[in-house]
Amino acid sequence: MNKRSAIIGVGSFLPEKIITNHDLSQLVDTTHDWIVSRTGIHQRHVAGDHEKTSDLALAACKKALKSSGRGVDDLDFIICATTTPDQIFPSTSTRLQGLLGMSKGFAFDIQAVCGGFIYALAVANNFITTGQAQRGIVVGAETMSRLLDWNDRSTAILFGDGAGAVVLEARDGAGSLADFGILKTFLHSDGQLNDILQMTEGPGSGTCFGTMIMKGQDVFRHAVEKLGGAIEEMLSDTGLTADDIDWFVPHQANERIIDALVKRFDFPSHKVIKTVSLHANTSAASIPLALDAAVMDGRIKKGDLVLLDALGAGLTWGSALVRWG
Ligand code: UT7
Numbered sequence: 001m002n003k004r005s006a007i008i009g010v011g012s013f014l015p016e017k018i019i020t021n022h023d024l025s026q027l028v029d030t031t032h033d034w035i036v037s038r039t040g041i042h043q044r045h046v047a048g049d050h051e052k053t054s055d056l057a058l059a060a061c062k063k064a065l066k067s068s069g070r071g072v073d074d075l076d077f078i079i080c081a082t083t084t085p086d087q088i089f090p091s092t093s094t095r096l097q098g099l100l101g102m103s104k105g106f107a108f109d110i111q112a113v114c115g116g117f118i119y120a121l122a123v124a125n126n127f128i129t130t131g132q133a134q135r136g137i138v139v140g141a142e143t144m145s146r147l148l149d150w151n152d153r154s155t156a157i158l159f160g161d162g163a164g165a166v167v168l169e170a171r172d173g174a175g176s177l178a179d180f181g182i183l184k185t186f187l188h189s190d191g192q193l194n195d196i197l198q199m200t201e202g203p204g205s206g207t208c209f210g211t212m213i214m215k216g217q218d219v220f221r222h223a224v225e226k227l228g229g230a231i232e233e234m235l236s237d238t239g240l241t242a243d244d245i246d247w248f249v250p251h252q253a254n255e256r257i258i259d260a261l262v263k264r265f266d267f268p269s270h271k272v273i274k275t276v277s278l279h280a281n282t283s284a285a286s287i288p289l290a291l292d293a294a295v296m297d298g299r300i301k302k303g304d305l306v307l308l309d310a311l312g313a314g315l316t317w318g319s320a321l322v323r324w325g
Pocket of ligand 1: 030039157223253254312313
């Protein structure tokens with residue numbers, strides 16, 4: 001008998017305010033057509049002045065809990081993947097713990113930027129499969145708009161805000177790929193590539209903030225190569241083929257990156273979940289936002305085999321294979 005972490009609930013939240021490409025073209029020297037042709041992005045949601053990362057995360061967690069049929073008292077942990085915490089400390093997860101009224105268990109943040117949700121899922125899976133916890137929430141929540149230089153057209157067009165959460169619960173499995181829940185995860189990072197996407201400063205280097213800078217073409221090239229490598233790794237380790245995957249849910253950064261992966265592995269386009277046109281890149285929130293969209297509209301169903309794949313600054317990247325339900 002093997003322990004598995006089943007995903008028993010999912011929920012997400014997007015702030016009401018939308019900034020379209022046309023709106024952006026009033027701020028910087030860009031056009032709707034350029035943004036769509038290079039990224040596939042049409043619009044992004046942006047947090048209002050009153051909205052913090054924890055507000056977005058709280059709304060997503062409440063929806064995920066509701067869909068799971070479990071209550072706050074059933075939870076053993078909250079792991080929040082975020083690069084945009086409300087404060088440097090305490091963690092956004094402990095803030096969430098307080099806001100949810102959860103009086104037991106533990107909570108901490110994970111910072112792996114756009115790779116954060118896969119990292120958090122892998123860590124949560126370890127707590128559950130080793131028997132240290134029965135049930136918990138993994139939430140990816142970001143207010144990336146707060147990190148942007150809105151005068152920099154090379155980055156301002158790419159990001160958006162949002163949150164998505166899943167509830168995980170221990171379940172017995174046979175140890176085979178027919179089990180429900182998280183079947184396998186792989187994590188990677190390469191610190192030699194810190195400088196291709198980074199904030200220029202932070203609290204440990206003198207200034208609390210800094211500016212986001214990116215070597216866009218380098219990130220693009222590494223994303224295609226490393227995300228492809230992670231899919232290859234998952235397929236060869238499990239003995240599966242791309243045909244066996246019911247849904248491919250990649251990190252939503254750039255539609256051209258997703259399309260390059262789809263082409264390489266010959267995923268049929270109707271099996272690929274894309275939300276990038278409406279959400280832009282919401283960093284650690286992008287995968288759970290896409291999952292929730294596809295569960296809500298009835299595409300992802302109980303028993304489906306779902307492949308998740310993400311890459312972020314660091315670089316960090318990884319994949320997860322999940323049998324839904
Ligand atoms: O989770 C990871 C997060 N980051 C990413 O995924 C980013 C990965 N990289 C990319 O998505 C792409 O590199 C970008 C979308 C950022 C840029 O697309 P690109 O096709 O690599 O364009 P480029 O940087 O090579 O720029 C081409 C041209 C340049 O003009 P010149 O030098 O050819 O005259 C840029 O100055 O496009 C210009 N440009 C723009 N033009 C209109 C750059 N940004 C813009 C813009 N609007 N927003």
